[in-house]
Every structure is written in C-alpha cells, then in structure tokens.
Amino acid sequence: MAKIKIALAGVGNSASSTIQGLHYYGNLANEDKSVGLRSLTLAGYHPRDIEPVAAFDIDTRKVGKDLSKAIFAEPNNAVKIFEVPELGITVQKGQVLDGVGRFLKDMVRVDASPAVDVTKILKESGAEILVNLLPSGAVQASQWYAAQALHAGCAFINVTPVRIASDEGWAKRFKDADLPIVGDDLIDQVGATTIHKTLLQLLSKQGVRISQTYQLDVGGGTESLDTLERSRKTKRLTKTKTVQSALPYKAAVVAGTTDYVDFLQNRRDSYLWLEGSYFGGAPMEIELRLCTLDGPNAGSVLLDVIRAVKVALERGDAGAVLSISAYAFKQPLQMLPLEEARRLFERFLQ
Numbered sequence: 001m002a003k004i005k006i007a008l009a010g011v012g013n014s015a016s017s018t019i020q021g022l023h024y025y026g027n028l029a030n031e032d033k034s035v036g037l038r039s040l041t042l043a044g045y046h047p048r049d050i051e052p053v054a055a056f057d058i059d060t061r062k063v064g065k066d067l068s069k070a071i072f073a074e075p076n077n078a079v080k081i082f083e084v085p086e087l088g089i090t091v092q093k094g095q096v097l098d099g100v101g102r103f104l105k106d107m108v109r110v111d112a113s114p115a116v117d118v119t120k121i122l123k124e125s126g127a128e129i130l131v132n133l134l135p136s137g138a139v140q141a142s143q144w145y146a147a148q149a150l151h152a153g154c155a156f157i158n159v160t161p162v163r164i165a166s167d168e169g170w171a172k173r174f175k176d177a178d179l180p181i182v183g184d185d186l187i188d189q190v191g192a193t194t195i196h197k198t199l200l201q202l203l204s205k206q207g208v209r210i211s212q213t214y215q216l217d218v219g220g221g222t223e224s225l226d227t228l229e230r231s232r233k234t235k236r237l238t239k240t241k242t243v244q245s246a247l248p249y250k251a252a253v254v255a256g257t258t259d260y261v262d263f264l265q266n267r268r269d270s271y272l273w274l275e276g277s278y279f280g281g282a283p284m285e286i287e288l289r290l291c292t293l294d295g296p297n298a299g300s301v302l303l304d305v306i307r308a309v310k311v312a313l314e315r316g317d318a319g320a321v322l323s324i325s326a327y328a329f330k331q332p333l334q335m336l337p338l339e340e341a342r343r344l345f346e347r348f349l350q
C-alpha cells in the first residue's frame with residue numbers, strides 16, 4: 001500500500017500515544033495480537049502505512065527535538081507503551097496565537113525561535129493530512145492550522161472541540177479546495193460519552209424512563225487544566241447535546257469536564273449517574289466510575305480516522321465527510337445515532 005503521510009499540529013499526550021501506537025501496532029502481523037485496535041488492517045491499510053512527515057509545537061522542550069523524543073518531553077505525561085526509534089522528523093515551531101491559556105502559562109514554556117512557514121513545510125514534506133491536536137481552548141490557532149492545511153492542499157482532521165469541520169463555512173472552504181475535512185472533538189475509544197449514550201439507549205429501549213442523568217470527570221493532563229479555564233462551557237454544551245441525543249425524549253442531562261487533579265497524571269476518572277423509573281413507576285438508579293488514560297483513548301480511534309481520511313482522499317471526497325465525522329467525533333456537521341453512524345462508516349470503507 002501507499003504510505004499515508006501525516007503532519008501533526010501539537011505534540012501533546014494524544015500525539016504521544018498515537019505515534020507510539022503506530023510503532024507498537026506497526027510491528028504486528030496478526031489480527032489476533034492487535035488487542036486495542038478495532039482492526040489491524042482498515043481498508044487495506046496497516047498502521048505501519050501511516051508515516052509522520054512533519055510536526056509542529058511551541059514548547060521549547062519539544063521544538064528542535066526529534067519527534068520520537070518530543071512525545072515524551074514534559075509536560076506530556078501519557079504512559080509509555082513503546083520505545084519509538086529515531087524518526088528523523090524535527091518538531092518545528094508553529095505560530096503561538098492563543099495556544100497557551102492563562103492556566104497553562106507556567107506549564108508550557110514557549111520557545112523563543114520564530115515560527116516557521118507551516119504551509120511551506122507541509123508542501124515540502126509531502127504531507128497529505130494535517131492532524132490538529134492543539135489544546136481545546138486554542139480556537140484561533142486551530143483555525144490558523146486549518147487555513148495552513150487549505151493552503152498546502154492537505155486534508156484536515158480536527159481532534160479538538162473547536163468548531164471547524166462542523167462549521168458550514170469551513171466545510172465549504174474545504175469542499176471548494178477539493179479536500180476532505182473531518183471533526184470535531186474525537187470520540188474516545190473507551191469514552192464516558194459512548195458508555196453513557198449506550199446505557200441510556202439500552203434502558204430507554206427496555207421501557208425505562210430516564211428523568212435525570214449526569215456525567216462528570218476529573219483528569220490530570222494539561223488538557224484538563226486548559227479545559228477548566230477556556231473550554232469547559234463549550235465541552236459541556238457539546239457533551240450534553242450528544243448524550244441527550246441518545247434519548248428519544250427530553251430529560252435533565254448534564255455532561256462535561258469538571259476539574260483538574262494533577263496527581264492523576266494522564267488518567268481520567270469519569271462519574272456517571274442516572275435515575276429513572278420502570279414498570280409501574282418503580283424507581284431505579286445507576287452509578288458508575290470509569291478510569292481510563294486519556295492519550296491511549298485517542299490513539300485507536302485516530303489510527304482508524306487517519307486511514308479512513310486516506311480513503312476519502314483516494315476517492316476524491318471533498319468537504320465535511322459525514323461517514324467519518326459522525327462515527328468518530330462528538331460534534332459532526334450532522335449528529336447520527338451510534339448504530340447508524342457505525343453502519344455508515346462501514347459502508348464508506350467498503
């Protein structure tokens with residue numbers, strides 16, 4: 001198979017797990033050994049076919065380093081699953097813009113060197129896809145990278161909750177440029193939102209009437225701290241909307257990030273609670289705690305998305321690709337029920 005050449009904007013925890021995953025799974029030949037991936041080969045592509053060709057960050061502990069080292073540089077705290085060999089890709093300095101929020105200014109050390117010409121580097125590196133992994137509060141910077149992707153002729157994957165792929169204006173700009181775009185806000189592989197939605201759907205199919213439910217979480221990555229300051233409100237809106245969409249009627253729903261607990265490191269603890277009534281109005285409640293690691297939670301889905309976007313490029317799909325966005329992102333241009341999104345994605349790959 002041809003290589004899938006990707007560039008990364010942001011070398012944080014999600015980037016770290018994804019790059020480690022490329023090498024960890026890239027060495028596997030058998031499907032039965034590939035625990036943690038939905039499929040080792042997707043549309044004919046193996047993880048080893050994904051080749052990072054450029055990476056951008058602003059932290060001085062990452063800029064100028066080989067990507068294999070930068071993914072383990074502080075303040076990243078994603079778990080090490082694989083010793084990545086030297087990749088020959090130097091992390092380059094991007095435009096800072098609103099990349100560093102107030103809460104992160106003591107944790108992120110902005111490199112003093114001037115920003116590089118990102119469009120030029122994307123073109124020279126042969127990157128086909130730019131993956132946006134910036135902090136969720138970096139609205140201007142995320143949009144700026146989307147514009148660089150357009151200028152360089154790259155497809156765009158928006159992992160962040162910043163509205164880009166779900167914005168009609170941006171989707172049109174990519175359509176006009178004959179480039180695919182997918183997003184926004186990646187769905188975790190073992191995510192509290194997916195589990196919450198699945199539980200609600202299951203119970204309501206059983207005839208249970210849910211009256212109230214919440215999903216709150218605490219995490220220890222820089223992303224949790226940034227969310228606390230800048231994107232808590234947006235995240236709460238997005239998550240609440242997607243959880244509510246699992247029910248065929250209105251209930252009191254609250255879902256969103258609540259706090260930062262430094263010693264958790266890259267761990268995220270999510271608390272789910274729901275209350276409802278069943279036969280004859282009998283009351284019922286469920287309480288559940290989910291403990292996961294943030295970085296690996298993005299890696300598996302992202303490997304699928306990258307390979308699917310390559311398929312979209314090969315087919316000449318342009319603009320917001322619904323089959324990928326509805327399946328792998330919390331905020332697509334059009335929200336679909338879980339099963340329908342999965343079917344659409346599978347049909348797309350066939």
Ligand SMILES: NC(=O)c1ccc[n+]([C@@H]2O[C@H](COP(=O)([O-])OP(=O)(O)OC[C@H]3O[C@@H](n4cnc5c(N)ncnc54)[C@H](O)[C@@H]3O)[C@@H](O)[C@H]2O)c1
Pocket residue numbers: 009010011012013014015056057058059076094095096097098099100108132133134135136137138141159160161185186187188221222223294295296297298
């Ligand atoms: N499971 C997951 O991790 C998951 C799931 C869904 C969505 N997301 C989204 O993915 C994004 C990344 O998450 P993360 O945990 O890797 O965050 P992170 O804070 O670990 O990494 C962000 C990186 O971006 C860099 N950065 C900041 N401004 C920049 C700029 N202007 N140019 C280049 N680099 C810049 C930072 O230095 C840092 O290395 C977030 O928006 C998050 O909401 C993650």
